[in-house]
Amino acid sequence: MSIEFHWGPAPDGIDTPYWDGLRAGELRLQRCAECRAWIWGPQWLCPHCHTFDPGWESVEPVGTVYSWSRSWYPFISELPVATPYVTVLVELPQAGDRRVLGILSEPEPAKVRVRIGDRVTGRFELDEGATWPLLRWTLAPEGTR
Structure with a gap:
């Protein structure tokens, strides 16, 4: 059994605005125009008020580490991560x-x-040979975390 890795928009297009945002140097997440709830991962309807086709808004790529993991082997061979x-x-x-x-x-x-709880900032990077950029995170300087 072979698992096909898909890097970029899903075939049904639900997350295309996210990937287009990365290309434009923006982090875009869904937000319902009706109830203003933020939505992630992408949905066809708002899980809070059930309005169809929530919109997308740019968000500053700044946040805090909620969880983390150090990996010593690649999970996906197609993803160029050392x-x-x-x-x-x-x-x-x-x-x-x-x-x-x-x-x-x-x-x-x-x-x-x-x-x-460490503070991080996102960067948009297009790896050599890649079609779609990735969002990568960097830690805030030691004294400001």
């Missing part, structure tokens, strides 16, 4: 505390000290 790497679940206060997953960009991932 091992080890640190995956972070980032809570976004400007988006109703929605949480997004990403890779922490640090020069020495095997040695980096990450703590729950």
